[in-house]
Amino acid sequence: MMTLAAPLAPLLFGSFILEFLVRSKFVPSYILPAPSEIAISLYTDRFEYLMGFFATAKAALIGLVLSFVAGTSAALLLSLSPWLRKAFLPYATFFQTVPIIAIAPVLVIWFGFGPPTVIASSFIVSLFPIIANSMLGLQSAEPRLLDLFRIHRASRLATLWKLQLPAALPAIFSGLRIASGLAVIGAIVGEFIAGGGLGEVVDAARTQQRLDKVFAAVFLSSFLGLFLVVLIDFISRRMLRSWYADESAEQRP
């Protein structure tokens, strides 16, 4: 109960202050809408928001899954050879610095309007944290265990599969957590350009000076990002139960 109350307290306090400022005309609602206006908009246009929410969630999830598959595969390949790492890792870093908002219009030319561009945008933005964290995880296997595998003449593939990959799982999930938030941002940017989802709701509301709708859609997209982070966290805890148990056991006096 306390874990939920702690983050809710500042939200409620902030909302109360904002409501007071708008209602007492200190801040005009066409500059900053009152929380009650946002809530009313969420109820009045609920079907539009729901459709937008599910469209964005679908695109962000597909983008995230694709970046997970591509990112971990790339990291596995790069970890097999120092030469490959030196040759391709700089490009992975370069990928991270691509400003998605600048290349999104080009994505439309390649993939057309609608979900394909949105998914591509989500994929590009969320790929790098998965590559970087997976690489880090794969290189984090304990040296003494690596020596043990070497003594037993384990093959490169066996070492990777039985030692490096399990050791990398916490880092891979950490990358996924970062990527899940970014996947939503990528999807929203893609929707600005290619249409659909919460991005389109924000874009249309902006042109009609409906700041209550803009904030409502932004709130929902933040909620989606948070939901994905919690989902990844849940999966990681289930999969790494034994790892966490070992870790907590180690911490016990």
Add this chain to the structure above:
Amino acid sequence: MIRYARLLSLRFSFFILFAGLFGLAPTISLASKSVSKVPAKPVSKPLEKVRLALNWKPEPQFGGFYAAQITQLDKKNGVELEIVPGGAGTPVVQMVAAGQFDFGIASGDEVVVSRARGSDVVALFAVFQTNPQGLLTHAERSFESLADVFKSNGTIAMQKGLPYAVFLQRKYASGMKASIVPYLGGISNFLARKDHSQQCFVTSEPFLANRQGAKIRTFLVAESGFNPYTTVVITRRSVLLERPELVKNVVMAVRAGWLHYLNRPTEINQKMNELNPSIALETFEQMSTAQKPLIEGKTISKTPLGSMTSARWSELSVQLQEMKIIENKPDSATLFVEL
């Protein structure tokens, strides 16, 4: 001696007279001519600096504002204009409403929507009497009307939520086959696909498309019955009440600038082209020629340039209410002032 002295005095007087007539007179005449060339200062008060926020980059649609600045017609009217270019989606009307700028450019529908949301923005000067917003289509598709564009397969790129887009979608909803897709700015998608039509300013993108070799046909949205004033100079009512003289000077400067630009756009186009070299100077010339009838409108010579009527603001408010973009209509008489 006295006689001699008198004679000298008389000769000196004649000398002065002759010198005056033949020598000094031309000098005086020249001086008087040169004085008449210097324009009289109509305003003795110090110049007030005014920032005008645009909603796009320097283009002929803003030519009159730049003309006022470049030819110093602003200073002759007691103000010093600083023109601040905008970008895609710059929310000028909200920035003016919030007090970040005292003067800005917006479209008529933005003014009505902003007022309906509670701001106190007010229109001062409407550049376009006929809305230049239109649809740009490929000539190969042989569309004859806006209805044809909507009732044929293909895509139409329009900024979702904009009143004119809502209006067209409602008007041509029955039998509509085209898909509405987001407008990305520019014409690259239009050039890439023959089944693609897009929103445009009929005074702008068609010339850029022609330059790229595309065969085009445009349709004015105004012909469908939605014709808000466009490129409207706005301020806040509070500015109007507190500094009416300043607001009047701005309108006079802007009007003088536009009158100059409509008659002699070449020099101004060159200067704007330096500020926005992405558009060729030749295209600047074509744009300024094409927009002239839309600015002068049918009311030319009857009312001052930039004038507005309560009837048109009222019609626009009704249309926006019918489209459910606004709930309550603002009083149309308070949406603008004639200065």
